[in-house]
Amino acid sequence: MVMKRFPFLSESTRRLLATMGLLFFSAAAIVFAFPGTRPYLAGAWTNAILLIFLLVLTATGIQALFKKRWLSTFFHLGAALILIGGGLTASHAKEGHIVFTDALYAPIEYRQCLIDGDRVALHSFEIPTYPNGMPRQYITRLAFPEGLRTVKVNAPLRRKGWTYYQMSYQQVVGDYGEPLLNTILTVRKDPGATITFCGYATLILAAFAMAIRETFRRHRAQQQECMA
Amino acid sequence: MTLKTDFLGWLLTSQVILSLGTLFLPKAFRKWCWLTIIPLALTILCLRWITVAHPPMRNLFEAFLWLPLLLGCMTLISLWRDRHDTSRLDATLGFIVAFPLAFVFDAAPGQLPPVLQSALFVPHVLGYMIAYVLLARAFTLECLRHTRAAGENAAWGFAFLTLALALGSYWGNEAWGAYWQWDPKEQWSLATWLIYAAFFHVLHRRAWRFSLLALGVLFILLTVTWINLSKLFLGMHSYAGV
Numbered sequence: 001m002v003m004k005r006f007p008f009l010s011e012s013t014r015r016l017l018a019t020m021g022l023l024f025f026s027a028a029a030i031v032f033a034f035p036g037t038r039p040y041l042a043g044a045w046t047n048a049i050l051l052i053f054l055l056v057l058t059a060t061g062i063q064a065l066f067k068k069r070w071l072s073t074f075f076h077l078g079a080a081l082i083l084i085g086g087g088l089t090a091s092h093a094k095e096g097h098i099v100f101t102d103a104l105y106a107p108i109e110y111r112q113c114l115i116d117g118d119r120v121a122l123h124s125f126e127i128p129t130y131p132n133g134m135p136r137q138y139i140t141r142l143a144f145p146e147g148l149r150t151v152k153v154n155a156p157l158r159r160k161g162w163t164y165y166q167m168s169y170q171q172v173v174g175d176y177g178e179p180l181l182n183t184i185l186t187v188r189k190d191p192g193a194t195i196t197f198c199g200y201a202t203l204i205l206a207a208f209a210m211a212i213r214e215t216f217r218r219h220r221a222q223q224q225e226c227m228a
Numbered sequence: 229m230t231l232k233t234d235f236l237g238w239l240l241t242s243q244v245i246l247s248l249g250t251l252f253l254p255k256a257f258r259k260w261c262w263l264t265i266i267p268l269a270l271t272i273l274c275l276r277w278i279t280v281a282h283p284p285m286r287n288l289f290e291a292f293l294w295l296p297l298l299l300g301c302m303t304l305i306s307l308w309r310d311r312h313d314t315s316r317l318d319a320t321l322g323f324i325v326a327f328p329l330a331f332v333f334d335a336a337p338g339q340l341p342p343v344l345q346s347a348l349f350v351p352h353v354l355g356y357m358i359a360y361v362l363l364a365r366a367f368t369l370e371c372l373r374h375t376r377a378a379g380e381n382a383a384w385g386f387a388f389l390t391l392a393l394a395l396g397s398y399w400g401n402e403a404w405g406a407y408w409q410w411d412p413k414e415q416w417s418l419a420t421w422l423i424y425a426a427f428f429h430v431l432h433r434r435a436w437r438f439s440l441l442a443l444g445v446l447f448i449l450l451t452v453t454w455i456n457l458s459k460l461f462l463g464m465h466s467y468a469g470v
Contacts, residue, residue, distance in 0.1 A: 019426040019436070026422035033415035033455075035462075041410070086408070095405070130339045137342045153342035154403050165405040188405045196407055200394035207387035210428075214383040218376045222310075 018060075021053070054083045071210050078202030085196030093190040097167075100125070100140070102181045103174060115187060116160060123148055125183040127169065138166050140183045151185060163188050229331045236279075239272050240330035243296055247326045250319035258315040259307060262300050265322065269297035280337045285353040286344060288456050289333035294354065295325040298361040302381075306365075312377055317368040321361075348399040355392030356417075359385045360448050363424065367441040379431065382441065386424045393421055404464065411463040416455050420447040 009017070032041050061076030100122035101110040112121035123141040130136050140151045144159065151157045157164040170182040232240060243265060250261040273293050276284040284290035303318040340349075362385030369378035396414070401407040408414065423444045430436035456465070 015429045019429045019440075022422045022426035022429070026419040026426070029415045029419040029422065032410065033412040033419075038410065089407075132339065134339050135342060136339070137345065154346040154399075156402060156405070163405065165403075167405070186405045190406075193401060193407055197394075197398060200397065204387075204391050204394055207383075207390040211380075211383040211387040214380045218380050221376060 021056070025053070050083060050087070054080055054087075057083065071206050071213070074202050074206035074209070078199045078206060081199030081202060082196050083199075085192040085194070085199055088192030088195060089190050090192075093188065093192060095186060095188045098185040098187060099170075099182050100185070101172070102183065106180075115162060118145055118160070120144060122183065125169070125181055127181070138169055138183070140166055140185060161189055163190075232330065232335055236272060236275055236335065237330065239268060239275070240326070243268055243272070243326045244323065244330045247296075247319050247322035250315060251323065255313065255315075258313075258319070259304070261319075262303050262307075262315055265296055266300040266304070269293070269300060273297060282340045283350050285349065286338060286340060287333075288452065289329065289335055291353055291357060291452075292325055292329050292333065294357045295361060296322055296329075298358060299325070299365075302361060302365055306369075306377070310374075310377055312369070312372070312374050314365070314368055314372060314374075317372065318365065321364050321368065343403050346399055346403065348395050348402070352392055352395045352399055355388050355395060359388035359392055360452070361385075362388065363441075363448060364445055367445045370438055370441050375434075375437075378437075378441070382424065382427060386421075386428065389421055389424060393417055400464075409464055411465060413451065413455050413463060413465040416447065416451040420444060420451060423447055 031037055057076045057080040061073050061080060064070075064072035064076060098113060098120075099110075100112075102122060102125040103110075112119055114120070121143040123143045124139075125141075126139045128136045128139070138153055142149050142151060142157070142164070149157050149159065151164045151166045153166045156166070165186040165188065166183070167186045168184040170184065172180050172182055174180045231237065246261050246265050246268070250258050250265075253261060273284060276290065276293060280286070280290075284293055299318055299322050303315055306312050306314050306318075362381045366378045366381035366385055369375075369381055396417070397407040400409060400414075423440055427437065427440040427444065430440065
C-alpha cells in the first residue's frame with residue numbers, strides 16, 4: 001500500500017526531474033573542473049545536495065525492486081553504493097606521507113618511522129631508466145619486522161590494513177654537496193573504497209545487461225517487422 | 229599543421245584521402261572504401277606498436293589511431309546486419325578523426341612513464357575509445373532517424389563508458405592511492421557519463437533524445453581535445469596531450 005502511494009508524481013514527470021537532476025550534476029562536475037573552484041566544493045551545502053541525491057537514488061532503487069525492474073534497481077542502488085563509499089572515504093579515510101632519504105649516513109628519522117607500532121625503514125630506492133634517461137619505474141624497498149617488501153608505481157604494498165603507494169621522488173643535495181634521492185610514499189587506509197568498487201561492479205553489470213536487453217529488443221522488433 | 233613525410237605519415241594521409249573519398253563517392257564505392265580503411269588502420273596500428281614497443285595509447289595521437297579501425301568495423305557491421313547505410317555520416321566522423329592524426333597531432337614516439345605501466349592501461353583507454361565511437365555513431369544514427377539502432381549503440385556505448393570510468397577509478401586507486409582525484413579529465417568524463425545517464429531517462433522524447441546525444445558528442449569532443457590540449461586543465465592526466 002505504502003509503495004503504491006509513494007510515486008506521488010507521474011512516471012513521466014519523475015523521469016524528467018531525474019534528467020534535470022543529472023544535467024545539474026553534469027554541469028556541476030564541469031564547473032569544479034576549472035582551476036580555483038575546489039575550495040567551494042567542500043561545504044555543508046555540497047554534503048546536503050549529495051545526501052538528497054543518495055536518498056533519491058536509494059528510494060528509486062527500492063521502488064524499482066518492488067516493481068521487479070531489476071536493471072533500474074541495480075543502476076540506482078549501484079550509484080547509491082558509490083555515494084556511500086565516497087562519503088565513508090571523505091569522513092573516515094586516513095592518509096599520511098613518508099619521505100625517506102636514500103643515504104646510509106642520513107639521520108635515523110630520515111630513514112625510518114613507526115606505523116601502528118611497527119618500525120618501517122628504507123632499505124633502498126632505485127630509479128631504473130630507459131636508454132634516453134627517462135625513468136622507467138620508481139622502486140622503494142622497505143624493511144618491516146617480517147622482512148623486505150617492495151613498493152612500485154602501480155604496485156602498492158598492502159600490510160595490516162594500510163596501503164603504501166609510491167608517489168614521487170625528489171633530488172636533493174646532501175651536507176657535502178653530493179646528490180641524494182628522497183622517495184616519497186603515501187600511506188593510506190580507506191574503508192570506503194571497497195564499497196565504492198562494489199557500486200562500480202553493480203553499475204557495470206547493469207549497464208552491460210541493459211545493452212544486451214536493447215540488442216534483443218531490437219532483434220525482436222526487426223523480426224516482427226519482417227513477419228508483418 | 230604539418231605534413232608527416234615518413235611511411236606512417238603517408239599511410240595516415242591515405243586514410244584522410246579514403247575518408248574524403250567515402251564522403252563524395254557514390255554508394256556502391258563507399259563500402260569498398262571502408263573495406264580498405266580497416267586493413268590500412270590495422271597496418272598503421274601495428275606499425276606504431278612495433279615502433280614504440282608498447283600498446284599505442286600513450287597520448288592523443290596514439291589513442292586516435294584506434295578510432296578509424298573501430299569506426300570502420302562498426303560501419304560495416306551496421307551495413308551488413310541492419311542494412312543501414314551510415315557510411316557517409318561515418319565517413320564524416322572518420323575524416324574528423326583522420327585529419328588531426330595526419331596533419332595536427334605530434335607523432336614523436338615516447339616511452340611509457342611508470343604510471344602508465346599497468347595491466348589496466350589497455351582496457352581503460354580501449355574502453356573509452358570503443359565507447360566514444362559507439363556514442364558518436366548513436367548520434368549519427370539518430371540524425372538519420374534510425375531510432376532503435378541509435379538506442380542500441382548508445383546502450384553499448386554507455387556500458388563501455390561505465391566500464392572505462394570504473395577501471396580508471398580502480399587504476400587511480402592503485403597508482404595514486406585515491407579512486408577519485410577531482411582531476412579535470414575525470415570531472416569531464418563524469419559529466420559525459422551523467423549526460424548519457426540522463427539520455428536513458430528520456431528515451432521516448434525525441435527532442436530530448438536528440439539534444440542529449442548531441443550534447444554527449446560535444447562533451448566527448450571537448451574531453452578528448454580541449455581538456456587534453458589546453459593548459460587551463462592541468463592535472464593527473466596532463467601527459468595524455470603530450
